[in-house]
Each structure stands twice: as C-alpha cells, then as structure tokens.
Amino acid sequence: MIAPTPEPPYVAVIFTSQRTEGEGGYEATAQRMLELAARQPGFLGVESARDASGFGITVSYWRDEAAVAAWRAQADHAEAQRQGRDAWYSDHCVRVGRVVRASGSGGR
C-alpha cells in the first residue's frame, strides 16, 4: 500500500535486500519490526514489496534524521538488524535520503 505521507521535506530510508532460502523466524520478526517502527516517534509510514525471487525493497518515511537515528539504535531493531545480516539476507543496502518533492495519485 502506498503510504500517506505529509508534504515534503521528510526523510526516506530505502532498504533493499536479497532474502536467503531459510525462514528462521524471519516473517514474525519482520512483522514485529513494522509494528515497532510504527510506534517510534517521527514515523510517517512504510512501503514494502518483495518479489518471487526474494528481492525486496522497503522504504520507511521519517520526520527527520533524528527519528531515523533513534529507530536504528532501538534495541530490538538493532538485534533484528544483526540477525538480518547473519541469516536472512545474502545482500542488503540501506540508503538514507531527504525527500524534497512528491507527486502522484497516492501517498500524500
């Protein structure tokens, strides 16, 4: 679903990843992280898609860099990041960007 975000500026965290084959608690943790993120101060929304090959993109939107930093450091999330690196993702990348403009039929 397209996230209803406020007028820019705000911050986008683009997380791209390739899943490994095993499950190992991934789905439950991913779901828990979405719920946890949604309760973080400065959280604006999240969008996520993963294709049949296991390649996925999750973009989360935040009020400012401070909100992103707090979420990155949140203890349960830090542990999930470690598990992700060790077991769930064969490859991943996090890019942080400042959204300066938005348009389209959704997401505003």
Added chain:
Amino acid sequence: MIAPTPEPPYVAVIFTSQRTEGEGGYEATAQRMLELAARQPGFLGVESARDASGFGITVSYWRDEAAVAAWRAQADHAEAQRQGRDAWYSDHCVRVGRVVRASGSGGR
C-alpha cells in the same frame, strides 16, 4: 538486484505503484523504459520489486536533479507515464530525494 551506486550524494526517485489487473502491453513497455533509462545521461542504477498483489516499488538513482528532470521529460517516457496513469496503475506515487548516506553489504 541491488544497484551498485557510487558514494553519495546522488538522487533517488522512489516510484511506488499498484498495478491494475490488465496487461495491455505493460511488461514490454516497463522493460523498454528500463533500457531507455539506463542510456540516459546521469543514470546510476535501478532496483525494482513487485509482490504477488501487484504492489511495486522501483527506485532509480541519478547523478543529480537535472538528470531526473531530463528523464521525466524524455518523450517515450512521458508517453509511458501517461499510459501508466490511464491504464496500468490504480494508484501511484513518485518521491524524489537526495541520498546523503549508504551502507550495507551491497549497492556501493
């Protein structure tokens, strides 16, 4: 696949969309647009994932805002955008952001 991008800063165009049911030439045009984008000046890479429900995220990376503006105005791409709005997407959003930092095992 995670796009190998240079060190930030660069520009990310986050395109989120919900596909309609019909095909109507979508796949062929989408493929052609990827090839066309890759030949544009300032193109750095692209990542795309669409899930089984038809929700998709495509993030393209560009050297600067001028490169994004040129791609948006490219004639074949402008026509594809029109078809997208009219037929292929029930909902879509484009967000443009300036990437300030990147990390992870891939994408650099």
